[in-house]
Amino acid sequence: MVTYIIRRLIWAAAMLTIVSIVTFAIFFLVPRLAGATPESLATRYVGRTANAEQVKIAAEKLGFYDPLVVQYGRFAKGIVAGSEYDYGPGVEQCPAPCFGYSFLTRLPVWPDLLDRVPVTMSLALGAAVIWVLAGVATGVVSALRRGSFFDRAAMTVALGGVSLPIFFTGMASLVVFSYGYPFEITAPGGSFTPFFENPVDWAYSLILPWITLAFLYAAGYARLTRAGMLETMNEDYIRTARAKGLAERTVVLKHGLRGALTPILTIFGLDVGLLLGGAVLTESTYSLPGMGKYAIDAINSQDLPKVMGVVLFAAFFVVVANLIVDLLYAVVDPRVRLS
Amino acid sequence: MTFLELKDLRIHFPTDDGLVKSVDGLSYSLERGKTLGIVGESGSGKSVTSLGILGLHKGGPAKISGEIWLDGEELVSASAEHVRTLRGKKMAMIFQDPLSAMHPFYTVGAQIIEAYRIHHNVSKKVARKHAIDMLDRVGIPQPDRRVDSYPHEFSGGMRQRAMIAMALSCDPELLIADEPTTALDVTVQAQILDLMRDLQRDFNAALIIITHDLGVVAELSDDILVMYAGKAIEYGTAEDIFERPEHPYTWGLLGSMPRLDRERTERLVPIKGTPPSLINVPQGCAFHPRCAYEDRTGGKSTTEVPALLESEGGHLVRCHLPRDVRRAVWENEIKPNLEAS
Numbered sequence: 001m002v003t004y005i006i007r008r009l010i011w012a013a014a015m016l017t018i019v020s021i022v023t024f025a026i027f028f029l030v031p032r033l034a035g036a037t038p039e040s041l042a043t044r045y046v047g048r049t050a051n052a053e054q055v056k057i058a059a060e061k062l063g064f065y066d067p068l069v070v071q072y073g074r075f076a077k078g079i080v081a082g083s084e085y086d087y088g089p090g091v092e093q094c095p096a097p098c099f100g101y102s103f104l105t106r107l108p109v110w111p112d113l114l115d116r117v118p119v120t121m122s123l124a125l126g127a128a129v130i131w132v133l134a135g136v137a138t139g140v141v142s143a144l145r146r147g148s149f150f151d152r153a154a155m156t157v158a159l160g161g162v163s164l165p166i167f168f169t170g171m172a173s174l175v176v177f178s179y180g181y182p183f184e185i186t187a188p189g190g191s192f193t194p195f196f197e198n199p200v201d202w203a204y205s206l207i208l209p210w211i212t213l214a215f216l217y218a219a220g221y222a223r224l225t226r227a228g229m230l231e232t233m234n235e236d237y238i239r240t241a242r243a244k245g246l247a248e249r250t251v252v253l254k255h256g257l258r259g260a261l262t263p264i265l266t267i268f269g270l271d272v273g274l275l276l277g278g279a280v281l282t283e284s285t286y287s288l289p290g291m292g293k294y295a296i297d298a299i300n301s302q303d304l305p306k307v308m309g310v311v312l313f314a315a316f317f318v319v320v321a322n323l324i325v326d327l328l329y330a331v332v333d334p335r336v337r338l339s
Numbered sequence: 340m341t342f343l344e345l346k347d348l349r350i351h352f353p354t355d356d357g358l359v360k361s362v363d364g365l366s367y368s369l370e371r372g373k374t375l376g377i378v379g380e381s382g383s384g385k386s387v388t389s390l391g392i393l394g395l396h397k398g399g400p401a402k403i404s405g406e407i408w409l410d411g412e413e414l415v416s417a418s419a420e421h422v423r424t425l426r427g428k429k430m431a432m433i434f435q436d437p438l439s440a441m442h443p444f445y446t447v448g449a450q451i452i453e454a455y456r457i458h459h460n461v462s463k464k465v466a467r468k469h470a471i472d473m474l475d476r477v478g479i480p481q482p483d484r485r486v487d488s489y490p491h492e493f494s495g496g497m498r499q500r501a502m503i504a505m506a507l508s509c510d511p512e513l514l515i516a517d518e519p520t521t522a523l524d525v526t527v528q529a530q531i532l533d534l535m536r537d538l539q540r541d542f543n544a545a546l547i548i549i550t551h552d553l554g555v556v557a558e559l560s561d562d563i564l565v566m567y568a569g570k571a572i573e574y575g576t577a578e579d580i581f582e583r584p585e586h587p588y589t590w591g592l593l594g595s596m597p598r599l600d601r602e603r604t605e606r607l608v609p610i611k612g613t614p615p616s617l618i619n620v621p622q623g624c625a626f627h628p629r630c631a632y633e634d635r636t637g638g639k640s641t642t643e644v645p646a647l648l649e650s651e652g653g654h655l656v657r658c659h660l661p662r663d664v665r666r667a668v669w670e671n672e673i674k675p676n677l678e679a680s
Binding site for chain 2: 235236237239240241242243244245246247255258259332333334335
């Protein structure tokens with residue numbers, strides 16, 4: 001068990017390193033291959049009004065004349081240990097993890113990112129609770145009443161949920177619920193309220209995004225649960241459970257659902273990990289200042305350090321989610337422990 | 340009063356292809372402390388019958404008719420909830436493949452504890468003690484440690500022992516074993532059969548053993564019921580079936596049974612053909628397309644369903660061949676071949 005955990009941890013660290021290399025390559029190697037010079041890269045850091053001389057100085061200071069490996073080393077060191085920026089008159093300390101400074105605001109990226117975390121986390125985790133409860137419950141009932149009206153209706157709605165994009169369901173929910181017709185459940189002030197400031201306003205500000213996001217995912221979970229339950233309810237051990245004289249409810253929930261839970265848990269971990277890196281569409285639709293919105297704004301303004309920061313941070317969540325899923329797997333399925 | 344009695348039990352499953360008559364008019368009886376062996380090929384309805392007794396045949400809209408009397412209670416007309424309270428307590432079942440029949444995510448102990456606590460209002464601690472006792476009883480070494488093992492950590496034989504411990508945890512009066520040794524090694528098979536015989540004696544339960552292997556029932560059974568296409572075709576004491584079998588199908592089963600005392604050069608004689616589809620059961624005697632003596636019935640076997648008639652002293656046979664012909668064939672044609680060694 002301990003070696004298993006250590007192995008997974010090493011794997012996670014390796015994964016993050018690879019992601020950082022790829023990210024770095026996308027922003028520094030690929031442009032060079034496409035013909036960009038150190039000067040043209042530096043132009044983005046100094047603004048449009050700078051003359052050739054200033055650009056050259058900037059490129060020098062940013063180390064763009066160094067070999068790419070050295071540049072990557074500096075980049076990685078910044079994340080792990082922090083770095084110093086020589087901006088001419090003095091030296092700026094950028095504590096770890098340092099992703100650099102925003103072109104636009106000239107503020108370090110990391111504290112900015114951290115500010116976005118509560119929003120995205122509230123959105124993702126709240127929606128996750130809703131979609132798991134709704135999706136799994138629907139899937140179980142559908143499987144038990146296979147072919148019934150409920151089953152067909154639920155699976156049709158689920159198909160809709162999977163197919164309809166957020167920017168449709170989100171907009172539709174805004175039209176129906178936000179402009180005072182027929183009733184209004186938008187956030188006070190139309191934006192996010194931190195949980196610790198006012199839990200009621202927090203929930204109020206997130207209820208529509210939660211439902212919109214949960215609808216998309218619940219649909220998939222309902223289908224997954226239904227398929228899993230149809231399979232496990234045919235297993236021999238279900239017949240054994242019934243032969244013991246267990247009540248049908250216990251047979252379904254304790255024996256059937258327990259058997260169908262493993263793949264659901266896997267997908268759940270990955271979905272939540274992915275969402276923690278930003279629910280781009282939902283956040284944009286509802287103007288929630290989360291990581292997804294941050295990423296979109298950064299891309300639109302070509303704010304390179306921000307983009308790199310958000311990509312790496314999102315990758316971090318995915319890798320951590322993967323790690324947690326792997327560890328939970330051993331808890332959920334005792335057969336995994338041996339291997 | 341007979342402990343278990345089935346009267347004209349029918350279990351039919353409507354499917355898209357037609358009505359599947361898994362069990363079609365089956366009657367038998369069994370006393371406490373006695374063992375009944377039910378023998379037949381796959382699809383002869385032997386498992387469905389037992390699931391029907393436990394009320395577990397409902398894999399869909401199954402239609403069940405007839406009567407099942409267990410200790411003075413009729414089960415076919417009883418409410419599902421009432422039958423559920425009898426399951427595990429009054430009647431229990433041992434399944435074929437203990438690996439798939441036990442939940443892979445719960446420990447063996449947890450599954451026995453669960454079975455015990457359904458019917459006994461006791462604390463987990465008391466139930467755990469009972470589970471350890473049961474594991475000890477079925478011959479599992481270090482039961483106080485093995486109780487916390489998962490099914491995949493047991494060997495096949497140990498798993499089947501644990502399965503038996505689970506079935507016996509509530510001291511059932513009727514125990515049904517569905518192919519209890521099919522998934523096991525031959526050496527382990529004998530151990531499990533010995534164990535079941537000992538336990539049956541200790542618990543004084545009525546035991547039904549379902550199998551396709553005559554060798555298994557030969558060891559344990561008082562009575563033997565041979566099933567074919569949902570019907571009983573021969574029913575008698577173990578002695579009747581092994582010493583004086585009268586149905587050509589039973590002869591076939593005996594002939595295809597490997598025996599140590601037979602010469603090695605001699606080949607097993609399989610029954611020709613395959614079991615019939617239960618949707619299109621052959622007209623007349625369901626066995627006639629595979630029967631070597633079909634021509635001696637005067638054409639009756641292709642048109643008329645033979646009745647299950649008493650041959651002698653409770654020995655029932657469903658065959659158109661006259662009794663004297665059957666006996667003569669057995670004595671002169673079949674028996675000498677089986678015993679040639």
